[in-house]
Amino acid sequence: MELLKPGLGLVFWLTVILLISLVILRKVVWLPILSALEAREKRIEEALRRAEEAERRIQALEREQQEMRQRILAEQQRIIEEAQRAYQRRIEEAEQKAKAREEEILRRARQEVEQLYQEARKRLIQEASELASQLAEHILLYALRDSVRAEEFIRSALANPELRQKLQEEIQRIEKREQLSSVA
Secondary structure: OOOOOOOHHHHHHHHHHHHHHHHHHHHHHHHHHHHHHHHHHHHHHHHHHHHHHHHHHHHHHHHHHHHHHHHHHHHHHHHHHHHHHHHHHHHHHHHHHHHHHHHHHHHHHHHHHHHHHHHHHHHHHHHHHHHHHHHHHHHHHHHHHOHHHHHHHHHHHHHOHHHHHHHHHHHHHHHHHHHHHHHO
16 A cells, blocks of 8 residues: 555655656757747748748739730731731722723823824825815816816716715715814
8 A cells, every 4th residue: 555655755756856857858859849840830831921922923923924915915906907907008009000000091092092093184184185186186187178078077076976975975974083083
């Protein structure tokens, strides 16, 4: 029973040994363990803080990337629209130049046709006047030879329906050409 009823000295020395053990354990084991736990806790907190900061940076970069993508798409659309407008302007300019060239060619062609018409008309008038003068010369020569025969010839020429019709057709043709030239 002595084990169940320890003496006062035993209790005292057990208490002293327990306190000394606690002090030694505290200095040797618990303090390094606590300082290691605190250091580990600080490292974990720092790592969490850095992870949160990295997450915020990633989100900011993603927003910036999205904004940049939208700006690039807008710029791309603007460039495409500008290129389409430039293309349309070039097509319109080419059409206008082609139309101007066409009008110039038509104007020159009309001038050439008018010039050729005037030249042909002059030649025709000249040839008709030459023929008339030759005819008059022949008539005069014939008339000078024999005045009775000359009168007969002129009367027969005017009485001849074929000759009269040819003269009228020629006069009508000349009048039509003059009307066309005045219209053009």
